[in-house]
Amino acid sequence: MFNKILIANRGEIACRVAATCKRLGITSVAVYSDADANAKHVAACDEAVHIGGSTAAESYLRVERIIEAALATGAQAVHPGYGFLSENEDFAHACEKAGIEFIGPPVEAIAAMGSKAAAKALMHSAAVPLVPGYHGDDQNADLLHRQADEIGYPVLLKASAGGGGKGMRVVERTEDFAAALASCKREAASSFGNDRVLIEKYLTRPRHVEVQVFADKHGGAVYLFDRDCSVQRRHQKVLEEAPAPALQPHVRRAMGEAAVAAARAVNYVGAGTVEFIMTAGGDFYFMEMNTRLQVEHPVTEMVTGQDLVEWQLRVAAGEPLPLEQDQLKIEGHAIEARIYAEHPARGFLPSTGTLKHLRMPEGVEFSLGIGGERAPVRIDSGVREGDTITPFYDPMIAKLIVHGASRDEALKRMSHALRDCEVVGPHTNVEFLQRIVTSVPFSTGDLDTGLIERHHDALFAPVAKPFREALALACGALITREGGVAHGASPWDALSHWRLNSGYTQTLNWRDVEKESAFTVLFSRDGESRTLTHNGKTEPFKWWTGAGKHECGATIGDAHVTGRVFIDGDTFHVFCRGEALAFEWQNLLAHAADAEHGEGRLTAPMPGKVIAVLVEQGAVVEKGQPLLVMEAMKMEHTIGAPAAGKVAEVLYGVGDQVADGAQLLVLDVE
Ligand code: ADP
Ligand code: ADP
Ligand code: MG
Numbered sequence: 001m002f003n004k005i006l007i008a009n010r011g012e013i014a015c016r017v018a019a020t021c022k023r024l025g026i027t028s029v030a031v032y033s034d035a036d037a038n039a040k041h042v043a044a045c046d047e048a049v050h051i052g053g054s055t056a057a058e059s060y061l062r063v064e065r066i067i068e069a070a071l072a073t074g075a076q077a078v079h080p081g082y083g084f085l086s087e088n089e090d091f092a093h094a095c096e097k098a099g100i101e102f103i104g105p106p107v108e109a110i111a112a113m114g115s116k117a118a119a120k121a122l123m124h125s126a127a128v129p130l131v132p133g134y135h136g137d138d139q140n141a142d143l144l145h146r147q148a149d150e151i152g153y154p155v156l157l158k159a160s161a162g163g164g165g166k167g168m169r170v171v172e173r174t175e176d177f178a179a180a181l182a183s184c185k186r187e188a189a190s191s192f193g194n195d196r197v198l199i200e201k202y203l204t205r206p207r208h209v210e211v212q213v214f215a216d217k218h219g220g221a222v223y224l225f226d227r228d229c230s231v232q233r234r235h236q237k238v239l240e241e242a243p244a245p246a247l248q249p250h251v252r253r254a255m256g257e258a259a260v261a262a263a264r265a266v267n268y269v270g271a272g273t274v275e276f277i278m279t280a281g282g283d284f285y286f287m288e289m290n291t292r293l294q295v296e297h298p299v300t301e302m303v304t305g306q307d308l309v310e311w312q313l314r315v316a317a318g319e320p321l322p323l324e325q326d327q328l329k330i331e332g333h334a335i336e337a338r339i340y341a342e343h344p345a346r347g348f349l350p351s352t353g354t355l356k357h358l359r360m361p362e363g364v365e366f367s368l369g370i371g372g373e374r375a376p377v378r379i380d381s382g383v384r385e386g387d388t389i390t391p392f393y394d395p396m397i398a399k400l401i402v403h404g405a406s407r408d409e410a411l412k413r414m415s416h417a418l419r420d421c422e423v424v425g426p427h428t429n430v431e432f433l434q435r436i437v438t439s440v441p442f443s444t445g446d447l448d449t450g451l452i453e454r455h456h457d458a459l460f461a462p463v464a465k466p467f468r469e470a471l472a473l474a475c476g477a478l479i480t481r482e483g484g485v486a487h488g489a490s491p492w493d494a495l496s497h498w499r500l501n502s503g504y505t506q507t508l509n510w511r512d513v514e515k516e517s518a519f520t521v522l523f524s525r526d527g528e529s530r531t532l533t534h535n536g537k538t539e540p541f542k543w544w545t546g547a548g549k550h551e552c553g554a555t556i557g558d559a560h561v562t563g564r565v566f567i568d569g570d571t572f573h574v575f576c577r578g579e580a581l582a583f584e585w586q587n588l589l590a591h592a593a594d595a596e597h598g599e600g601r602l603t604a605p606m607p608g609k610v611i612a613v614l615v616e617q618g619a620v621v622e623k624g625q626p627l628l629v630m631e632a633m634k635m636e637h638t639i640g641a642p643a644a645g646k647v648a649e650v651l652y653g654v655g656d657q658v659a660d661g662a663q664l665l666v667l668d669v670e
Contacts, residue, residue: 001317002026002077005103006070007045008091009081010060011382012399013293014041017079019366020309021045029073031066033059035390040382047073054392060084063091067098077101077316079309083394086292087114087163103316105291109266113289117160117198123286126265128258131277131285133200135160145177147199154202157181159188159195165235166191170202205448207278208232208287209244211259212300214311215268220321223256224300224308225330230447231436233348238429238452239436240296241335242303245407245445251282262289271297271312280448295338295399298380302334302403307368333407335414337433341395341426345460350395351427357550357566357573358385360398361420377402377417389426397428411443419578424566431580435459463579468534469561470574470581472554475508475521475532476543477565477572478585507629507638509586513571518586520636532556586637602639602667607660608632610652619647621667628652628664645669 004027007014014030018041021028030045035054042048049069052059059065061084070078078095080086080103089110095102104110113119117135124130133155134147148155148171157180159167167188169180181197189195207230215221228244229237243252259274266289273294276284297308311322341351363377381398389395400417404410418434436442436459441451452459505524512519522533523541532541539557546552550564563576570585612629615621621641628639628650649666652658 001319002101002313004029004073004075005077005079005313006031006049006066006073006075006100007041007079007081008060008066009079009084009086010036010039010041011393012380012396013081013083013295013382015044015382016366016380017081017309018044020307020313020368023307023368024310024313026313029069029075031060031069033392035392038387040384040387049073054390056084056392063088063094066091067094067100070095070100071098075100077103077313079103079312080292082292082295087290089114101316103270103312105266105268105270105272109268110291112266113291115160115196116158116162116288117196119289120198120286122265123262126261128262128265128286129284131200131203131287133198135198139196141178141181144181144197144199145174148177149174151199151201154204156200156202157184158198158200159184159192160198161192161194161196162188163192165232168235203277203279205280205450206230207244207280207448208237208275209247209255209278209284210273210275210294211255212294212297212308213259213263213268213272213274214308214315214321215263215270215272216315216321217269217318218320220324221260221263221268222321222323222325222328223259224304224306224328226252226255227296227299228447229296230449231442231451232449233344233452235449237296237338239335239337239433239442240299241333241407241410242299243330243333245447248282251284255284258284258286262286270315271308296336298378298399298401299334299336301368302374302378302401303330303332304328305331305374310368332403332405333410334401334403335407335410335437336399336401337414337418337437338399338429339397339421339423339433340429341389341397341423342429343427344429344432348429350391352389352391352395353426354388355383355385355397355423355425356568357422357424358383358397359420359422359564359575361400361417363400363417374403376404376413395426397423397426407445411437422564422566422573422575422580424568424573431463432459434578435463465579465581466561466577467581468556469554469559470563470576470579471510471521471534471583472532472541472543472556472559473552473561473563473565473574473576474510474572474581474583475523475541476545476552476554477567477574478508479523479543480545481567507626507636509636509638511584511586513582513584602627602642602663602665604630604632604639604658604660604662604664605637606632608637608658610654610656610658610664611636613650613652613654615647615650615665617647617650621645621647627667630658630664639664641667643667643669 006029007017018028028045030042030048031051032042033054051065085091089107092102092107120135154172157169169184171180185195212224226244227242229240231239262274271293273290275287278284343349360379363379364375367375367378378401402413421430508521524531530541531538543554553562566573572583574581608630611631615627623644625641626638630637646668648668
């Protein structure tokens with residue numbers, strides 16, 4: 001076994017590989033770009049080498065620089081992770097030349113599977129079933145068009161060198177073929193530097209079922225069963241599970257054996273995934289082979305109890321496969337959800353930003369399922385709170401993996417775990433994942449690659465959130481914060497003074513961040529009794545803070561709620577009952593007072609109507625005391641005294657319209 005390896009990757013997969021190294025006592029070396037100088041994977045490894053600028057081209061794709069780093073640190077082998085150089089034959093070749101073991105298949109196997117077209121030709125000769133189609137060398141446009149006509153529409157055009165869901169076009173009719181071909185070739189050339197395409201029959205409502213295979217250097221090859229990765233957006237996986245639901249045992253075996261045959265056909269070594277497309281009738285066809293560890297490998301680890309990275313290291317070091325086929329079995333069911341920084345409602349556009357607050361459900365990081373002791377919840381993440389999701393790399397925040405005795409148990413566990421994911425900063429797909437996991441088609445196992453698109457309307461329909469409860473928590477957090485510290489012209493400065501007297505009412509101006517709407521809540525206190533008034537309804541209100549960070553609780557009317565509030569400036573992010581809500585406090589009084597401080601003038605912050613005058617001419621007022629309430633843009637704004645003094649003049653009455661900046665009262669400052 002190796003003593004030291006270099007991990008030529010970043011993010012969660014680099015951390016994942018480092019975790020196994022640590023367990024096996026292997027020294028790990030990280031590489032990092034400028035943007036990743038303080039990244040989690042650098043901290044996770046024993047040593048680290050800076051390899052260049054922030055873009056992948058300047059760092060994680062630099063073959064020579066990475067080889068140099070491996071040689072300089074004395075690493076005996078390089079683990080490429082997934083993405084980046086993992087399926088790059090030049091890199092594997094460069095490792096070989098430098099005398100460093102590439103933890104992956106031989107150069108020839110990468111080359112053979114690197115072209116989807118060539119791989120299909122090879123699979124055909126190994127008697128692996130293929131989707132009807134054309135994968136020939138002749139790329140003449142007319143010939144391709146005739147082939148498509150013969151296959152019958154709809155057809156799917158694929159870039160032969162493609163990957164990651166890119167370079168694919170569905171063609172519905174012969175009239176559309178020429179234009180689709182041209183655009184597919186353009187994308188293929190610009191994304192993969194190779195415009196070769198292949199054509200496949202486009203299957204309707206297929207499932208994506210893939211098989212994990214492993215081979216050693218001594219002719220041993222096994223399959224570690226299947227995964228269903230049908231839930232995809234833009235042909236990219238969102239949820240994956242193992243084993244594939246409702247697979248007949250004879251189909252499972254046939255697929256496993258076909259996958260092993262595929263691996264043997266290219267003299268495969270190491271971890272690989274053979275992807276199949278499967279019809280509702282259970283027929284399956286070879287799609288492609290990914291010659292690396294896959295993003296979704298943890299679900300296989302959870303059901304087999306095997307550490308696939310350990311297997312990779314052992315095989316690369318020349319050891320035989322740790323287990324034979326009949327020693328492998330499936331235990332229970334595992335599901336993985338990819339938590340992405342993205343905007344599901346905006347076509348799944350990536351979102352960037354600092355992770356101001358990041359809380360994952362209770363689980364074990366990179367739990368490896370060793371010795372049958374698998375954690376029910378596993379979290380694989382390459383980021384920590386405070387880290388930034390940059391536009392340079394994949395916007396994945398974490399992989400949430402659950403295991404249960406049955407699919408049903410795993411589903412419940414996933415739904416529960418998703419409720420505990422809290423992210424403030426970039427937008428995420430957490431809510432969307434929850435919607436899929438609890439949807440009828442997913443929970444009943446009615447899976448196919450069109451699930452998200454077909455159920456789009458239901459998955460994106462607005463949900464009723466626990467608004468009243470969340471608002472109670474936000475109000476409690478605001479009152480706690482503002483009551484605790486005396487600063488500036490905050491209305492809360494007056495609280496201590498008022499507490500001596502009977503009661504008081506405070507207007508809280510809020511904005512619902514998601515709905516972009518403003519509203520007002522009245523907080524009243526009279527002796528020991530407190531109420532909140534919203535939408536014309538007054539309800540008893542209590543709140544308290546809990547033991548943990550951000551933890552709090554409240555009762556509003558007869559509802560009892562506990563949750564967490566993360567405060568970012570004046571925005572209160574509330575997590576309760578499995579939902580996230582955000583309210584922004586419109587601290588208008590402070591804004592108005594800031595502007596007016598010391599001048600004794602009080603002006604309208606925006607055009608509106610006076611709805612209450614709380615003081616008379618000659619009144620002696622405390623700093624922060626509410627003087628007048630305006631209504632503007634469907635919101636109430638309370639104008640408070642910027643300093644203690646005497647009201648010299650009230651210039652407007654109830655019902656008066658006032659212009660932006662109009663002076664409302666004159667105050668003689670003490
Ligand atoms: P597939 O292997 O079927 O293409 P995957 O979801 O496993 O599907 O990966 C999609 C592509 O994007 C792969 O080429 C993978 O290497 C790359 N990829 C996915 N996530 C990341 C990531 N976090 N960092 C780098 N590359 C990634
Ligand atoms: P990539 O290299 O981008 O992963 P794949 O060939 O693995 O490309 O296909 C990606 C996805 O596209 C599959 O998981 C499946 O959802 C869909 N797909 C691929 N081939 C077909 C087909 N012939 N018919 C219908 N859908 C397909
Ligand atoms: Mg694929």
